[in-house]
Amino acid sequence: MTNQPPDGDPGGYSARNDPREWHGHRIVTGGDLGAVFAPTEEPELVRRAKRRRRLHNSVVAFLVLLLLVAGTLAQGLISGWVRLPAAAPSTSAGPVDECPAGPFPYLDTAAVEVNVYNATANPGLAGTVGDALNQRGFRVDRVGNSSVNRSEMTALVLSGPSGFAAAYTLQQHIPDSQYVRDERTDGSVDVVIGSGFSELAPAEQAAAAGPGALSCPQSETPAPAGQ
Known part of the structure; x- marks a missing residue:
């Protein structure tokens, strides 16, 4: 009897029964491949990807919220329940001194x-x-x-030549208003x-007015709206 493994069997009996061995060569298993080709993604890369997703x-x-707000505002402007305040326009050419000759319808x-x-200093007027x-x-x-800024002024009514009749019509609803002509083309x-305004004239009284003349200031012509 000898304790040496038989010829052609250097690994002994246990080697012959090892499924990882084949004729003296080791068989590469899935576990071996996993150890060699382990995922290279580091925790820091994962955290960066998550931060990018959260930022996105x-x-x-x-952007969705901004679009919703813009859509709501646009719908309000179209429907009329949202009205943006506007600054009074200025006329580069300034007012015209002479009072337009009437009568106007x-x-x-x-x-x-x-x-x-x-x-005035009365907000919302x-x-x-x-x-x-x-x-x-x-x-x-x-x-x-x-x-x-004109002390005790009731109201100024301004228009260009195309608005003489419209200005006359408006003056019938605002007693003691004074007309000033400017150079607008529409x-x-x-x-x-102004601070002297109290209320509009009765609607029936204004609507009953026939053709007439514009009421213009008797003193120095005031500055146009916005100046």
């Missing part, structure tokens, strides 16, 4: 486009007057504030409400 999701959510209020500005004119059929466009009319 936050940006997308912000009283127009349907639906044909008159009016911009209303507040020259332009909106109040604008709503009242709107109820009488005037097409109120802009509502805002004006820097015109038919719109501005009204600047």
